[in-house]
Amino acid sequence: MKFTNILSTQKKLFFMFLIVALLPLLTLGVISYMQSTKVVNGKLSNYNQFSGEKIKTELNQILVDMYYGTAAIQQYLADNTSINLKHQKPKTYWDFKVANNLERLLQAHEKSNIRGIYVITSSGYYYGNYSFKVDQFKELELWKRGFRSGNTEIGIYKPNHYRYNNLQYALGLLVPLKFSYGVLNDSFLFIETDLDSLFDSMNLLEEDLHSRITIRDETGKLLYQTKSDEQDLKDDVVWKEYTHINNWELEIRVPRDAFYQSSNVIFKIVLIGILVAFFLALILSYIFSNQFTKRILNLKFAMEEVSKGVFEKKVSFHTKDEIGKLGLHFNRMVDRIKQLMEEVRQKELMKREAEMKAIHYQINPHLLFNTLNTIQWKARLDGNEEIGKMLLHLTKVLEGNLDFTIELIPLKKEIEAIKHFLIIQELRFGSHFTFSLRMDDRIEQGLIPRMTIQPMLENIFFHAFEDGKGNIELEITKTKGYFQLALKDNGKGMSQDKLNTLFLTPNEKVRGGIGLSNVKQKFYIHYGNDYLINVNSVVNQGTVISISWPIRWGGHYDE
Structure with missing residues (x-):
């Protein structure tokens, strides 16, 4: 068994907090030490170099004045x-x-x-x-x-x-x-x-930085050297400058210990800071791990209760840290689970209700189709071609709508069904209305709940048009993961009160078509809340019904 497996949660958190606290402190301490040392040593090096250049420049100017003065006097004499x-x-x-x-x-x-x-x-x-x-x-x-x-x-x-x-x-x-x-x-x-x-500047280096300064002429003969008992070592920090007039060598030598004295002081300060931070981290890690463990245990007990089906159990944290937010999200999750369970229950009730209605109104398709075919042939034999055509297209409409085994059908089939429905209306009202369809052929395999568009068309013919007179426009598009449907008519329109009740479930005792409430119910059953139905209407100008639902495909589809 691994070491971590035998540790309690509190000890794991304690060591985790301790490590998390110490690693940044150690890293920060090391970086601070390195950067501070780099800056201090850099400034010290620049100061020594600048001082050396200043001494060299001053000495060079003195030599220039002396040699030029000598040459001028010699020429005169x-x-x-x-x-x-x-x-x-x-x-x-x-x-x-x-x-x-x-x-x-x-x-x-x-x-x-x-x-x-x-x-x-x-x-x-x-x-x-x-x-x-x-x-x-x-x-x-x-x-x-x-x-x-x-x-x-x-x-x-x-x-x-x-x-x-x-x-x-x-x-x-x-x-x-x-x-x-x-x-x-x-x-x-x-x-x-x-x-x-010149020697005042040199004394600053000799006293403040323990520098040893040596000046030699071009032949290497010693002209000046700082009095010191220290010996020249290989690890001494050395700067050398040379005059322009006679190539004198100016050497500034600083013992390594003296040069890095500031770095050692910084190291001691950083080390003390790390030790103090270590003890503080030790104490705070214990306090935090203990506090976190208590709240995590409370959250664990609440989760166990929820796993047993007790959804009334919630946690109460009064802090706004991560554990408090976790408890808040847990409570929200429990509420969401309860809400989803209620939604599932409602969906199941709606499905069961729909199934009961389907069973209640179930018709034997073979009996219905045979009867309609018999009436159709009878109408032809009697010479009534118009009734024969109506029965033919009614049969085509019912072929799709009576197939209860398929809930989502391709848009292509839904459009075919409404075309037969529109032919029936044309036979009924004559060529008093127009219908236009705009849909890209590439989305005709997109799925839509069965018998969605036809109830909306029925609503137009029965409530919006007078004697079937008017224009109908249907547009279906695809954008950003959703299908967009827009059904527009120029009929009588409706008031706001009528709009508010348009998709509500009608009274059970009222006879009529499937109704627009069933359209909304179908989208809800298949897509939950991930759909949108919007209706805009102006009295005496017309109505626009817009529906948006997630993209799903049936059959073979090439983007």
Whole structure:
């Protein structure tokens, strides 16, 4: 025996509610965690990338300013007519004037982020801002390398060679000046740029995201590296940017644990939420399963009573949830069953009544047909052809109508029967009326209750026409699963009171034809309530009878 077969309904519902509650919660939790992590890590990655690009752009702009400024000053100094100092240290008025022009030239190329531009001679004399302490500057590794090699040097360092307002970080460019004239030959052009704003941006990454930033020149020489005890690992998250001027490499490295720290926090929050939701789902599943089980048991007991034939048993739920709606539909079903049983009982009574009438008025068909044939031949022998024809067509009408074994006949046979009936009326009244029929040959095998149209035609000749004068139109069509019949005359019409009683069962004592009530009764017996009879009439203008009933076919039919 399977495990589920030994569980009670309450336990099954309990586990079902628990699973139904937990699966969306777990799915939602996992999706929330994944999406939140994706968004947070994406924003963090974008922030790091944006910061790296910002630092690279700022550094690139600084280098552009420094290199272009150096090139412009070098081009100016290369002209021996521009700066022609006689002595390194000015001694004459001419020397002071030329030195002043040189310092103005250097100041003219200073921008907002350039701290100073200096020309330093080989003897140690310099031209530029007088707050510059050249002796302390010569202690920098940048100066020592450039002085020894005679090559251009660039580097990042912490300057202390100013008399006041020393920078935290600076970028210095030392360029040797090679001229064939004057005292500036073998001197150096030095440009120094303030990097404090750049390092403020870098410090944000270093402090907030635990990033380690490294800057290397085009040869791979280290220019700057964040002070940290952490080692570079393969799983570190790394971004790299390169400057356009000299292809410096800017590397931002974030430890994996630090980068995914926010994801871990999100995971803990989601896990706590899932655990809380689990306990709530546990409690609510028990409460709901218990409540549902009680109402389901009440519904089960009511169904058992109905199965025993007790249709007075109903359930009473005061809730509007699914179980309450189920109880409401159950009560409606019981009422519908009672209604259908009553309809079946009424139909059986009507059928039994019709059978009793048929038995009461039963006529031996052979005796009737033989008698009519005898009268017909007698009329011919006596030379009364008109009576003979009437009897012939009456026999054709009765052949179909006296066959009680077939209740539904093809439209084709019903039309044939009314044609014989109309010939009798023509022999009776003469050619004072017209009859037109519109029906597609493809629906002539459609079934209709036997002897349906003839009583309506009788009603027209006996009540609507005077001396058989008038026009009759019959149209039969098929649409959307139903046959549509429309019988129209231009007779006397009838009042609303007459319309209201047209299809009611007549008084048993009144003699007459089959009547229109039998037409309605036949449709009800065969189709239940799935039919429609409608009558529109205007006094002195005519009447239209419309009938709609479900499509059924007899014999062979090709759509």
